[in-house]
Amino acid sequence: MSAPAVARRSLALPDRRTRIVAFLVLAVLLLIGVVVAGTVAQDAARTTHLDAVSQGPSAAHWFGTDRLGRDMLARTLVGLRLSLVVGTTAALASAVIAVVLATVSVTVGRWAETAVNWLVDFFLALPHLVLLILLAFALGGGTQAVIIAVAITHWPTLTRVLQAQARQVVASEYVASSRALGTSGFALARGHLLPHLLPHFVVGTALMFPHAILHEAALSFLGLGIDPSQPAIGILLSDSMKVLSAGMWWLAVLPGVCLLVMVKLVDSIGENLRSVIDPRSYHL
């Protein structure tokens, strides 16, 4: 990154910052709206209208209906809410794992660092989806199993990022003087390390979230995730595949677009948060 670019950006910062905060507030409100709508729509998602089976989008049913005459807009909303719940829980849990491992690896000692590095390598040794399938299989499927499986598999990349940050902090002079004053490893981690890692934790969680949602949807799509009776987006798309050759495009296209938009939204929340919290890493 060249020096002039940095100068220009920092001059333009106040304006940009306001815009970003406005975007973040709107985006979070929209996500809350999805959760509320998904909760309200739960009954509508289960109601069958046998007089309106397999219909395309119309004024009454914006997203059309499936082969049992259930309203696809309601089902999509419930699915999005489910994705949000699963994604948030799994991403948070995974980020917590990453923070703990990163902190342990730089404070406890060299052997701990080696152990964490091996653990990271080990989790990256298998294709992500294969590992998820094995975990989902071992846990017996269902929403809870998906959350656990996604949480256990998404921490390695964030752990590496946090480790790099933590190493910088630990190598700094004030930590050295704190150590010289006899501060214990635990107090060091709590007092000096965690406050530095917190912003990266927040950004990491937001950026991990899209992966978590997409992997949940993929597992459910394969029939190894959320229970098929629930309208998760992966299940909706898997159902739509069976009638796609009959020309019912709306069953596949519209829930997928909604998932894509939501993933992009959360991803841009993460990117914007990062550009506010850590402006240096903003340029990719």
Add this chain to the structure above:
Amino acid sequence: MAADTTTAVPAETSPGRFGWGRFAAKRALRLVVLLCGVAVAAFSLMTASPVDPVRAYVGAEVARIGPEQQALIEDAWGFDDPPVERFLAWAGELVQGNLGDSIVFNQPVADVIAERFVTSLALMAAAWTLSAVLGFGMGLLAGWYRGRWVDRVLTWWAYTLASAPTFWVALLLLYVFAVSLRIAPVCCAAPIGVLADDVTVWDRLHHLILPAVTLSIVGVAPIVLHTRQAVVEVLASDHVAFARAQGERGWGLVRHRIMRNAAAPALMLSFASFGELFGGSILAEQVFAYPGLGAATTTAALRQDVPLLLGIALFTTVFVFCGNLLGDVIHRFVDPRVTVDGAR
């Protein structure tokens, strides 16, 4: 060349002054350790699964066999033995090259994997090449026109693709090209009802196009973004400024000064993405009913074929490892700064 020229890669992954022999030995040891770890972990996961193996094996007719018979089968299969003993028995066979028999396919696991992998390999190779070439080309364009509309469109497109579920993209392509336009087959790796010997190369390619395009779309986004970044960095470097001062511009500048530098991240990413590639093939093969190893993985998990799942876990570990290894080796050839004495 001195050792300090190896700074382009972390010290632990560079061959150091001991060269390729040491590099190979280190990597081989690493693979063995990884495989041992995966074997233990995968076996533990399978043991922890709540699935009843006898029920999974017998299937829907489990009601027809009584509890006594079920106990007999369990005894014959050794389910009463402690897990460690069972693991040692399995690992013992494994070391001798015996992966056991697949329940679903009724064949040795090694045969299933070999046969299915060849089918998947065609798909993955096509997709991999497509995404590397397209991604590199678009990354070059985006980096060269940094900040202009070409860059904006390409970058936006790459970010959007990264957020799109693979299987959904597959469904869209399937609907548009196979269902609506009818210019591509709806499923499988060859026409239905045609003997395997009668299937032409054209038939195979025709069935390969949609899954391969789907799979390439998944891998293309990171390559575009990283190539773009590399181009931007190279454009800002002294040697490009020097070449410009000498009057070099346009395509010549891109070809002689930028491409080779920008190729390193694209290559590394392409090889490092073997895991993602295989994951994508699981989804793409599910949508297009393409009979490769990805589809076999789904089938194995859905129908509780534990030996096959274990075999696939070990095999894909080797596959991902090979990708990373190839990436490292080729990186050393593309970027001469990384190679050290004795390496060439």
